[in-house]
Amino acid sequence: MTLRLRRHEFADDHKLMMAIVNRTPDSFYDQGATWAEDKAFERVTTVVEQGAEIVDIGGIKAAPGVEIDAAEEKSRVVDFVARVREAFPQLVISVDTWRAEVGDAVCRAGADVLNDAWGGADPELVDVAAQHDAAIICTHTGGVTPRTRPYRLEYDDVVASAIADSMAYADRAVAAGVAEESVVIDPAHDFGKNTFHSLEITRRIGEMVEAGHGRPVLVSLSNKDFVGESLDLPVGERLIGTLAATALCAAAGARIYRVHQVVETRQTVDMVDVITGVRLPRRAIRGLQ
Amino acid sequence: MSTSEQPVPARRVVLVPGVLALLPEYAGQTDPVAELRDAAVAAVAWAGPDAVVVAEPQGERVVAALRDAAGDRLEQGVGPAVVVVANGSAKRTEKAPGHLDERAVGFDEALGEALRAADVEHLRQWDGALARELMVGHPDGFARLAELLTDAHPARVDYADDPFGVQYWVMRWQCES
Numbered sequence: 001m002t003l004r005l006r007r008h009e010f011a012d013d014h015k016l017m018m019a020i021v022n023r024t025p026d027s028f029y030d031q032g033a034t035w036a037e038d039k040a041f042e043r044v045t046t047v048v049e050q051g052a053e054i055v056d057i058g059g060i061k062a063a064p065g066v067e068i069d070a071a072e073e074k075s076r077v078v079d080f081v082a083r084v085r086e087a088f089p090q091l092v093i094s095v096d097t098w099r100a101e102v103g104d105a106v107c108r109a110g111a112d113v114l115n116d117a118w119g120g121a122d123p124e125l126v127d128v129a130a131q132h133d134a135a136i137i138c139t140h141t142g143g144v145t146p147r148t149r150p151y152r153l154e155y156d157d158v159v160a161s162a163i164a165d166s167m168a169y170a171d172r173a174v175a176a177g178v179a180e181e182s183v184v185i186d187p188a189h190d191f192g193k194n195t196f197h198s199l200e201i202t203r204r205i206g207e208m209v210e211a212g213h214g215r216p217v218l219v220s221l222s223n224k225d226f227v228g229e230s231l232d233l234p235v236g237e238r239l240i241g242t243l244a245a246t247a248l249c250a251a252a253g254a255r256i257y258r259v260h261q262v263v264e265t266r267q268t269v270d271m272v273d274v275i276t277g278v279r280l281p282r283r284a285i286r287g288l289q
Numbered sequence: 290m291s292t293s294e295q296p297v298p299a300r301r302v303v304l305v306p307g308v309l310a311l312l313p314e315y316a317g318q319t320d321p322v323a324e325l326r327d328a329a330v331a332a333v334a335w336a337g338p339d340a341v342v343v344a345e346p347q348g349e350r351v352v353a354a355l356r357d358a359a360g361d362r363l364e365q366g367v368g369p370a371v372v373v374v375a376n377g378s379a380k381r382t383e384k385a386p387g388h389l390d391e392r393a394v395g396f397d398e399a400l401g402e403a404l405r406a407a408d409v410e411h412l413r414q415w416d417g418a419l420a421r422e423l424m425v426g427h428p429d430g431f432a433r434l435a436e437l438l439t440d441a442h443p444a445r446v447d448y449a450d451d452p453f454g455v456q457y458w459v460m461r462w463q464c465e466s
Contacts, residue, residue, distance in 0.1 A: 285321040288310040289379070289386055289453040 001214040003255070004181045005054070005092045005135045006112035013278055015250065015269050018054035018094060018258040019047035020222065023076040027061040029223050029235055029260050037080055044084050048091055050262040056115055057081060057106075058096035062191070064147050070101045078105045085110030094137070098146050100124035107132035113184075115258075117191060117220075118146040120169045130177030137184045137218055138169035142192030150192050158197040159204045162187040163211045170215055184256060186218040190225055198226035202245050206252035216255035221245045223260055243268045251276055300369045300464040302437050303336045304404065304444075305329040306376035306457040307348035307426050311355065321452075326358070328448035328459040333372055334359035335461055340370035343433045348374030348426075371437055375430030377401070377456025378423035385454025387424040396423055397456040400431070401449060404460055407441040409434075426455075440465035 003010045010016060021043050025032040034040040044055050059076035060068045068076075081093055094113035095106040098121045103114045107128065114129050116122075119141035129136040140162040142153055155161045166185040173183050187208055189198040201208075202221070209217050221227065227241035228234060239261060246257060246265055250272035259265040273279040309315055310322045311329065320326060333340075333355040342352050352372055356363060377397040380390035396419060403411035412435035420428040441462040448459035 279318070281317040283319045283321050284315060284317040285310055285453060287386075288315050289308060289455045 001181050003184075003216050004179060005094075006133060006182070008053075008090075008092050008112060010053070015254075015273065016054055016092075016256045017047075017050075017052040017262050017266055017269075018056050018218070018256050019043075019050075019052035019262050020258060020260055021047070021055045021057045022061070023057060023059050023080055024061045026065060027058070028063060037083075040080060041083065041087075044088065044091075047262050048088055051266055052091075052262045054092040054094050054113065054256070055084065056094040056096050056113075056258055057084070057111075059102075060097075060147070062117060062147065064149065070099050073097065073099065073102050074105050077102070078109050081106045081111050082109040098122050098125065100128045103128040103134075104131070107134050113137065117141075117186075117188060119143065119165065119188070119191070120172070121146050126169075126173040126176040126178060129173060129182075133179065133182075135182035135184060136173050136178055137186050138166045138173060139186040139188040139191065140165040140169075141188055144192040150190075150194055150197075153192055153194070153197075155197065158193065158200050159187075159207055162201060163208050166208075167211065167215070180215075184216050184218050185212050186220065189219065189221055193226075195226040195229040198224070199230065202226075202248055205249050205254055209253040217249075217253070218256035218258060219246075219249045219254045220258035221249065222258060222265075239264060247272050299466060300371070300437070301336050301340070301367055302370070302434070302441065302462040302464060303332045303340070303372045304430075304434065304458055304460045305332060305351070305355065305372065305374055306455075306459070307344065307351050307374045308376070308455075308457065309347065309351070311351050313354055313357075325448055325450075325452075325457055325459065326355075330355050330358045330362070332447055332459050332461050334362040335364055335367070336370040336372050337365065337367035338363045340367075340372045342372050342374070343430055344372075344374035345427050348430075371433075373430045373434055373437070374427055375434075376426035376458065377451070378420075378425050379455045380423050381451050381456060382454035387454075390423055392419065393423050393456075396420070397451075401456070401458065404434070404458060405444050405446060407438040407443055407462060409436075409438050412438070438462055438464065 025035040034043045059073040093111045094115045095111045096115045098118040113135040115137040170183045187201045223238040227238045231241045250269045378393040380387035380393040383389045441464045444460040
């Protein structure tokens with residue numbers, strides 16, 4: 001099934017880079033580097049040049065912190081979405097929000113995708129996506145409250161839980177009127193999960209690809225704590241670990257990669273696609289002269 | 290020729306290199322031998338679908354691939370024709386498959402001149418031992434050309450280059466008989 005992100009369509013063999021653009025002063029990786037709107041816009045320009053098909057604009061950091069209400073969240077993202085929409089008509093704009101009110105405002109400003117990292121915490125978000133013919137990312141969080149850290153959460157089978165919950169969410173979105181070809185599922189590494197959960201999700205991501213029955217799988221691995229804990233490395237030194245996890249997910253068929261580093265991730269995914277025979281080598285002459 | 294005999298078309302002879310990058314199983318997103326491929330496909334098409342192929346097993350696969358690529362462009366009714374698969378040395382540069390051998394360029398220049406002029410004496414007398422040392426592709430093909438080009442006009446040179454340190458030629462000869 002051809003993936004459709006509102007006005008943009010992508011063939012089944014096209015793996016997509018979703019570049020993270022934070023309009024926040026305190027996100028874990030960039031620590032406010034793109035908090036200023038012009039800096040965020042520069043970031044968009046850069047990732048577009050690097051080949052990202054999607055930008056994922058967020059106005060609230062995932063971790064606990066200062067309460068950001070919907071009005072403040074909208075003030076951070078709505079006008080910015082409109083600016084990006086105008087400057088980059090061919091770019092897919094995703095907004096990282098769980099709130100229907102924010103989703104409605106950004107879709108009116110030109111967003112194509114609502115990336116609900118918090119697993120449907122606001123039940124009306126699917127209705128907003130349907131009203132605007134937008135796509136929606138349906139994540140698994142184990143039912144945790146938005147902006148909370150996992151605490152002693154356990155699963156009988158985390159992969160089965162991720163599949164069941166994300167597919168149920170996707171079904172709910174379709175029932176609300178979201179187009180089937182515009183629904184994406186996401187196991188949400190580290191959200192409602194300890195490191196062992198995220199590792200198991202990574203190891204068995206192919207099961208989710210299979211169970212999705214054509215619904216594309218998005219993976220958000222970039223510089224996360226499960227990488228850091230696996231290698232005992234702080235934020236800023238997790239790229240190689242991230243790319244190793246990316247390679248496994250690419251080999252298993254994950255379609256969308258939510259990333260800080262577009263170029264490195266693209267090369268990793270392209271290399272995996274060449275190894276697995278999805279893509280031809282760019283140019284081969286060694287030993288064939 | 291008696292009046293009852295049909296005129297026998299003059300023999301066509303073609304030389305192409307046995308480059309494995311011409312095979313579809315080694316295709317990439319971009320073609321590193323696009324210009325060579327165009328020339329080789331056109332030359333093989335000129336020789337027609339029934340040309341005798343003088344090649345080693347890899348070279349036979351190359352000709353088959355070139356014929357597939359030529360498709361409808363294969364000329365029909367061209368009469369006797371031969372496609373020889375061979376190429377010059379593979380030691381022309383430091384990056385060449387056989388690394389650099391200072392003798393390679395001179396060897397190829399002399400060979401190339403002989404091929405252009407259909408100089409069969411040169412082809413008969415060339416240094417086969419040196420050819421093998423310089424990793425010439427299918428040296429026996431050049432020996433066969435010495436037999437085939439005895440009444441040939443000078444060659445039409447479609448391609449002559451060494452993009453990867455290996456000397457390639459695509460040439461066509463029209464013979465008198």
